[in-house]
Amino acid sequence: MKKIIPTTLLMFGCLAGLLYSAFAAPTANAVAADKKTNMQSSPAEFKEFCGIMKGRWIGEVIWITDWPGFGKKGDKVTAYMDFSVAEGGNVMVGRFFAGPGSGTIMVHYDARTRQIWERAVSSGGNVWNHLVYKHDGEWHVQTTGSTADGKKIAGSSVRHFSDKGKTQRWRGQWTIAGKKLDPLRDVFRHLGD
Structure with a gap:
């Protein structure tokens, strides 16, 4: 049981990191180089x-x-x-x-x-x-x-x-x-x- 908890935490930590990079990166790219212009559209x-x-x-x-x-x-x-x-x-x-x-x-x-x-x-x-x-x-x-x-x-x-x-x-x-x-x-x- 003690071995399962660290493995489970590691797996969820890696999954959270992947999800963050998959969803946060496009948002970061949606702002122009001047950091004030939103490049998103409706x-x-x-x-x-x-x-x-x-x-x-x-x-x-x-x-x-x-x-x-x-x-x-x-x-x-x-x-x-x-x-x-x-x-x-x-x-x-x-x-x-x-x-x-x-x-x-x-x-x-x-x-x-x-x-x-x-x-x-x-x-x-x-x-x-x-x-x-x-x-x-x-x-x-x-x-x-x-x-x-x-x-x-x-x-x-x-x-x-x-x-x-x-x-x-x-x-x-x-x-x-x-x-x-x-x-x-x-x-x-x-x-x-």
Whole structure:
């Protein structure tokens, strides 16, 4: 009996530690680097984001670095995006076309962490994970990901919507493997649903 109690306590202690790390870590990640900006969202904000993004978009993109399969740093290309809401409003799926490249995008709401995630994979093999949240009336994006050859992508940006949601401008700064890239400065116009 005396041997069972320490073993039981050890087991429950380990279980409590695992549960703490599983549930506390996402909450810690839900606060921006300035420690004051909450990066969590509500289901209503997810629906609002889907509502403003859905439909067809045409834009001018200036490559901030050499993107294999897409183009060279500084190239200006016309880009197309098309988003639709699916699965009973629980996900938004999209396609992106620019120059010779393309990408697939999935946006979803994680109810446990209360976060909006936009995940994108390109034909060039790059992966982006965008944590989207609304702060001071603007849609902010914290980006992580990797290039096709395994280099870390990181950064932050703002998607500013104007003209009653008909124009969106992407502004921000990303890095690849810690190296600062040219600033984001893309502009998209909404073509319709």
